[in-house]
Amino acid sequence: MPDPVSTGGCQCGAVRYRISGALAEPHICHCRMCQKAAGNYFMPLAKARKSDFSLTRGEPGWFHSSDPVRRGFCAKCGTPLFLETVGTELLYVTLGSLDDPTSLPPTRQCGTEAKMPWFGNLEGLPAEETEDSDAMDGVPLTAITATNHQHPDHDTAKWPLEQER
Amino acid sequence: MSTMITGGCQCGAVRYSVRSLGRASICHCRMCQKAFGGFFGPLVTAHGLEWTRGAPAHFASSNKVRRGFCDKCGTPLTYDWGGEEEIAIGTLDDPEQAAPIIQVNPADKLSFFETLHELPVRTVVDNAKVAEFMAGIVSYQHPDHDTENWPPNHGEGSGNG
Secondary structure: OOOOEEEEEOOOOOOEEEEEOOOEEEEEEOOHHHHHHHOOOOEEEEEEEHHHEEEEEOOOEEEOOEOOEEEEEOOOOOOEEEEEEOOOOEEEEEHHHEOOHHHOOOOEEEOHHHOOOOHHHHHHOOEEOOOOOOEEOOEEHHHHHOOOOOOOOOOOOOOOOOOOO | OOOOEEEEOOOOOOEEEEOEEEEEEEEOOHHHHHHHOOOOEEEEEEEOOEEEEOOOEEEEOOOOOEEEEOOOOOOEEEEEOOOOOEEEHHHEOOHHHHOOOEEEOHHHOOOOHHHHHHOOEEOHHHOHHHHHHHHOOOEOOOOOOOOOOOOOOOOOOOOOO
16 A cells, blocks of 8 residues: 655645655644644644655745744744654644645644643534625625635645636 | 733734733634644634734735734734734633634534544653653743743743744
């Protein structure tokens, strides 16, 4: 069986990556550094060997969140993409930046000392189904879906895509 | 009693203050997933938002909406639709100030979302190699409060990398 291949990238598509090989230990980290770096309640990550990893478009920006760790992001749209343990053979990718995040469910949690107290209740929150007639903060959703500038969830030959911006 | 509501990016180049917070939500749409590199986007309406250090860069994710982020460290910061901006809840110095009350765009919800909280928990002590790595971490994350100077003195924060 051939090795699995995973692709992904940032929201605008300026940075794209490819991993030829297994992504290991998909997990969610609740630590305060992952929270703030992600602007979120936790950061979902999985491990790749650097030898299996390649950038197929662009270069990320980097922030050294500590000496041993730097975090890669798209400097054009801000999407958090990577966590690298410097000097090792390992690099982590954010699971939401994968073109198919459904393919890799997380299997464990860490950093739970900073876990939000309501984390276990998120799935129980009331949910709003999207209707074509919906508006988000007064903006018609049709205006957003008709002009979506997000890079598609697959590699493309050209970027930016040939469309009105 | 007035509680100061402040926040900012991981490196601290961009900081903000907010007078009060509106509705907090988590959005499952694929645009929020990819913009945050996460499983959903947690956003809360910010009343009286002021940038107190630096300013976010922006990506127009559609012709109606732009998303603000720190171009020095990448932290997603805002959802700007032209009216009162929404801020990414994880960037609040105290995210517990914005407990979400609703989920939106559940059509794009990831299949494993509902069981995330049931995942086994790995603690640092479970793994000697991890414990050794964590012990060596000196955080360069901006502390969860405003500071006089930036960059701040390193090592004030906490976290795992």
